[in-house]
Amino acid sequence: MRAVLASPLQYFLPLDNEQIPLNDYIGKAISLRYQGEIHCIACGRRTNRSFNQGYCYPCFQSLAACDMCIMKPETCHYHLGTCREPRWGEAHCMQSHYVYLANSSGLKVGITRGSQIPTRWIDQGASQALSIFRVSHRLLSGKIEMALKSHVSDRTDWRKMLQSRPAALDLVQRRDELLSAAKDALTPIRDEHEADMEFLRSEQPLSIAYPVAAYPTKIKSINLDKTPLFAGTLQGIKGQYLILDMGVMNIRKFAGYRVSLCLG
Numbered sequence: 001m002r003a004v005l006a007s008p009l010q011y012f013l014p015l016d017n018e019q020i021p022l023n024d025y026i027g028k029a030i031s032l033r034y035q036g037e038i039h040c041i042a043c044g045r046r047t048n049r050s051f052n053q054g055y056c057y058p059c060f061q062s063l064a065a066c067d068m069c070i071m072k073p074e075t076c077h078y079h080l081g082t083c084r085e086p087r088w089g090e091a092h093c094m095q096s097h098y099v100y101l102a103n104s105s106g107l108k109v110g111i112t113r114g115s116q117i118p119t120r121w122i123d124q125g126a127s128q129a130l131s132i133f134r135v136s137h138r139l140l141s142g143k144i145e146m147a148l149k150s151h152v153s154d155r156t157d158w159r160k161m162l163q164s165r166p167a168a169l170d171l172v173q174r175r176d177e178l179l180s181a182a183k184d185a186l187t188p189i190r191d192e193h194e195a196d197m198e199f200l201r202s203e204q205p206l207s208i209a210y211p212v213a214a215y216p217t218k219i220k221s222i223n224l225d226k227t228p229l230f231a232g233t234l235q236g237i238k239g240q241y242l243i244l245d246m247g248v249m250n251i252r253k254f255a256g257y258r259v260s261l262c263l264g
Contacts, residue, residue, distance in 0.1 A: 001240055001251050003122045008211040011237045013251070015261060022237055023211050029264030030244075031231035034224040037258040047256075054255030064088040073097075073111055073142030097141035098200075099133040099148070101178070102126035103169045104239075105157035109148045109178075111141040118206060123252070125161040125239030130171040130205040132179075136196040140189075144197070147185035151178055159219045162241055162248055165212075171205040212236030212243060220247040224254050231262075 002019065004010040012019040038047050041054035042063060051060035060066045064085040069075045076093055083089040096114045101107060104126040112120035114134070121129040135141050145154060179186065190197065214235045222230055222244075232244035240252040 001237070003119070005118060005122075005208075008209040009122060009237075011211065013261070015259070020261065020263070022234070022242075025234050025263050026211055026213055026236060028234060029231065030234050031229070031262045031264075032224075032249075033260045033262075034228035034254075035258040035260060036228070039256050039258065041256045050254070050256055053252050064092075069138075073138050074146050076137075076139040076142060078137075079139065093138040095137070097135050097138050098131045099135065099141050099144045100129055100131045101152075101171050101175055102130075102156075103128040103166050103171065105160035106153070106166060107169060107174055108153045108156060109145055110154060111138070111145050113138075118208065121206070122208060123240050124156050125158070125210070125241070126156075126208060127165055127210075128169060128171055128205050128207055130175060131200050131203050132175050134198045134200060135193070140193055140196055143189050143193075144186065147182050147189060148178060150185065151181045158239070158241075158250075162219060162238060162243065163215050163217070165210075165215075210236065210238040212238055214243075214245075216243060216248065222247040222249040224249075224257055224259070 002012045002014060011022040013022050038050050039045065040047055040056035040059055042059040043056065045056055047056035051057055052066050055063065055066055062084060064083055065088065067084055069077060077083060078089040078093050092113065097111055098114060098117060099109065099111050101109055102121055102124060104124050117131070118129065133144055135144065212235065230246065232246035234242060234244055236243040240250055242249045242251060
């Protein structure tokens with residue numbers, strides 16, 4: 001789903017050449033049917049199974065976007081000359097990255113490319129976010145994240161994120177406390193990479209409001225492979241999830257699936 005920053009966020013679901021304004025249907029009945037086809041989001045070929053949220057197996061095995069270092073940036077190996085796609089690495093990894101704090105299911109640390117702010121935070125369902133470092137490349141952001149995640153989680157509890165809006169945090173205070181706690185681990189990184197990292201002392205937190213009329217009390221996940229047709233009342237949208245009265249669905253998980261959508 002594509003989100004436009006507003007209060008609340010405005011969500012659009014891309015289906016072929018259309019952009020469906022989903023906010024208009026909160027409180028209304030919708031149904032979605034899986035048509036039995038999956039097409040790779042990279043090469044377009046038909047595949048019996050989706051890997052890594054939308055790829056066919058050959059693309060999953062060959063594309064840099066599917067390498068393990070995307071999940072573990074501290075293992076980025078572009079500098080070793082072993083990147084699967086050096087040009088892709090130059091465009092996506094050898095660019096400015098940000099280390100940030102976010103409040104989604106609680107406080108977490110993460111990294112993202114500058115071009116992905118605030119998209120990355122929205123996709124994670126963060127209600128607040130604060131950039132704390134800007135660095136010159138992905139590997140360095142991963143090293144800083146590793147130093148910080150000894151003191152704060154680097155994961156979002158998606159179930160908890162979907163059940164409520166978290167209590168507001170003073171992210172500036174939490175940042176300062178975290179940097180103090182991680183000082184011993186951060187110092188050698190700063191000494192080695194001082195010219196490539198900037199502490200964003202004056203950055204202010206961003207607050208994000210999601211279009212949710214009602215949060216679920218219990219989480220039931222909708223899987224198109226098991227339930228190819230479902231219908232319910234759309235109660236809200238958060239992160240990449242549709243929240244319905246009969247379950248929640250991670251739209252990104254089913255990228256490349258051919259579906260039909262009926263809006264009541």
